[in-house]
Amino acid sequence: MALTTAQLIAQLYIGYYNRAPEPEGLDYWVGRVEAGVSLSDIADSFAASPEAIAAYPWLAMSNPSAGSVGAFLEAVYQNLFNRSIDADGLAFYSNELLTGLRSPGEIIASIQANANTNTNNTDGQILANKVTVGLAWYEGAKAQSGFEFNDAAKASANTILDGVGATQASVDAALATIEDLFGAPASLDAALADLFDAREALSDALADLELDTNLDGTIDVEAGDAEVGDVTSYFNAATAAVGAELNNPGFASAGAATQQGLINDGLKAAQDVITKETAELRTAEAGVSSALLTAINAVESRAAAFEVANDAAIAADVTEDGEAARFEAVNDGALAVTGGNTLEFTPAGGSAVTLATLTNGVWVANTTLPTGLVGFDAYLAALQAETTTATAATQAETALDNAVLRVLQLESGNANLTTTDIAPDAITDAQVDGRTVVTIDLAATGGTVAAPNAQGVLDARQDLVDAQEALADLQDAIEVWEAAGDLNDQISDLVEAVTAAEEAITNSPANGGLGLNLISENDAFTSADDVYLFTQDSGTTFTVANFGQIGDDVIYVGSAYTLVELAATDTLSTKAYGSATVLEVFIQQVGANTVLSFETAAFDGSDTDGSFNGTVITLTGVNADDVSFANGYFSIA
Incomplete structure (x- = not known):
């Protein structure tokens, strides 16, 4: 060359x-x-x-x-x-x-x-x-x-x-x-080496990032997909979240010192609320007897037990529905539980047959079953789980009713009250974010009697929990914000390093640069002295126009590559060329163009699988004999 x-x-x-x-x-x-x-x-x-x-x-x-x-x-x-x-x-x-x-x-x-x-x-x-x-x-x-x-x-x-x-x-x-x-x-060598290192450092920093930019607990930017803007979005979202916890929309636009002051004030205020609610809880608990306090504790534990049992019952019911649908589809028929204790199956066009009976809470399969049934054991196991968990949920609900009744009896002094005296809205449950949440209102007046003092204890306890959660939420938001800020600073520094490295090439000599023009892949070379910094991207193919035809242009590939010249008739994808142990770039005249084929791995040029695994750059209108390759540069001699 x-x-x-x-x-x-x-x-x-x-x-x-x-x-x-x-x-x-x-x-x-x-x-x-x-x-x-x-x-x-x-x-x-x-x-x-x-x-x-x-x-x-x-x-x-x-x-x-x-x-x-x-x-x-x-x-x-x-x-x-x-x-x-x-x-x-x-x-x-x-x-x-x-x-x-x-x-x-x-x-x-x-x-x-x-x-x-x-x-x-x-x-x-x-x-x-x-x-x-x-x-x-x-x-x-x-x-x-x-x-x-x-x-x-x-x-x-x-x-x-x-x-x-x-x-x-x-x-x-x-x-x-x-x-x-x-x-x-x-030199351009040093400047391009700096730019390559800066870009690689930025790329490496972004490569493994997984970001929850919406702060909703789900990863919406997967590893390998993160860009600089995603990091900025993550930091902005984290900043807004702290502002929301502080109830201060101006937090995001405040200076660093002001932000830290707002955080310190917010943490102190949250702790002050906890101190206040703790004192109020002590006062509320001191206002009831020890027996009533024990009964209140039982209400809370029974409510928690019911929430767990009801969630298990709902999950088992969903599983049973799925197994039933599969069983019916495979066996072409319909399942039904009749009388509360008999499992029947009616095949399409046929008569119902009994598959199992419920005895003391256990489903027992008949000793003789229709031949050819598929998936019966799986369905019966799902039905048993549904029955068992439903029974447990009912028992937990009864235990909760009795615990509430005991509180009403103690606070009213009437031991003859029954569960029918409980107000209908004293115990309610709802599905919140896929789980059961029980609400207790012992002050409800829809029944025979209410227990406002006991409810005061429950409310004070909930107020303290809410205050503690508010502090924890603020602390979590601050922790995420600080981590996001560190990450944003890191990426910003790397972006600045890339910019500085680019300016060392593109700035005029009077401003400390080399006065060259950086271009990207698929960009045509200009009338200026252009530089393209090659980066390996396996499978990428692109075309570059005007290389060396107007300005003094170079393509920098670094010192890792060894040049191999191919004849116009050589076929790189189906015949082995070069060395299997050396990273190579192949140059070939193809019609009026010069084609540069860069290996991703040293053995790519020796691979004959019908495709070239590497990056291919076509220099339109360039004669390969005019191309010079020295010290990692392609240029026109």
Whole structure:
């Protein structure tokens, strides 16, 4: 794949001067290439520069010695590859230079070309890494307002390549130094790495969230579906809930200090109510006899027992109805309980037959049953459960009636009262949120006698329970609000980090950015210098227009991918290509377009199941031969 002009010129700076290119110089030489000057001619121009002659005086000599030429070649190899030139190479290139067969510029261009066509070897990797760092220094310097290539800047351009070798760690260390030097992302590499990390951190934070944004006890945002707006909605709902508990609609718009003050006041007020209700309960209980207090306690416990028993009976009845419907459907007939103790089944078009009888609360199946019945045991078990729970509920209701009667007898002093003297509305029950709730009104006057003192105790107890629940509800709302606030702050910080990373790319150099334009998938590249940050999304296919046709555009995929070139006739979905252990991106010319296929996993290119598992990007109107891939970037050479 072709290298960009800037990369090729940067190699000359490294080979001749062992330094990063300064902005003014690199921009000038790139312009010369675009004007038609060859790379070897530019290399010769480098050889004639004062900086090169100062480093290699023989360049200005008409009859250089073999030693001076050898020293030059040794320096070039050290500059480019961090190693000495091999004996064969030294002999070959020395002869070329000493005999005048080729110029110094042609020799360096040849050495570069050999390394560039063998990028998998150590020489090629070291040179590519030095170019990455050199151009990063160039970008950082260019972004500085009023930058001057003075002695200090030149020293920095020289030393920044010290220690850069074949490893990514050496590149990362140099980029960090550049970022510290210029006080901003030193290059598009660093800026995109920051953006990638920021986006990934935000994505990871959202990935596992499950949110009850309506605060109704149900998860309405499942893991993997959460977006930033969902977190905001969750926090807003939690804030509104605290305001509702405080009965203060202005809570949401108040400042943090004011909100905390309102919370403290609300908690104190709720506790004060509990203290007040506790005192009133003690007064109410002190106003009745111990015997009556014991009877009141019995009413409460019997009411709770009835609620449980009635809920069980209702559930068993629902189960019995379901089993009956299944039994009747499968066996094509109708069930009926006759006389309260006989279970009959009437098949369609037939006569009723007895299946079981109820004896002492137990349903007993007949010893002889019609043949072919399906599901009878399951239905009989459901019927037995319904009968047992209904009996228990009736008994619990009777016990509650007797407990209420005892209270009425004690408070009235009339032991001859019976359950018929209980007011009809003294004991009521209703279904609330799917469960039985009993209401006791011992002061009801619809019966022979009432028990207002006993009811006063019950009311005082309920008032205390209500006050305690109000405090608990407020505390729960505050706990949810605080957790939602922490989460909202976390996500907000991550969003700000993404924004800052984007602005480091899109802001003008005068404002500390790189002056580039970020685009998203399916967006057409613009007349500006555009950047697309690739993110893997298996199964995604999209098309990008105008890539490299107007501005200096790049697609950044990072250092994880190795490029594999495919022929136009290759079929990636049905034949294995590349390595099963290396993450690869495949480039292929398809008609007038270039297609980039990114593996999700290293073995995807070796999978022959008929479909490619990865992300596919089509660059419309782009010739694959013009596409350059280096240091994680796709660009047009």
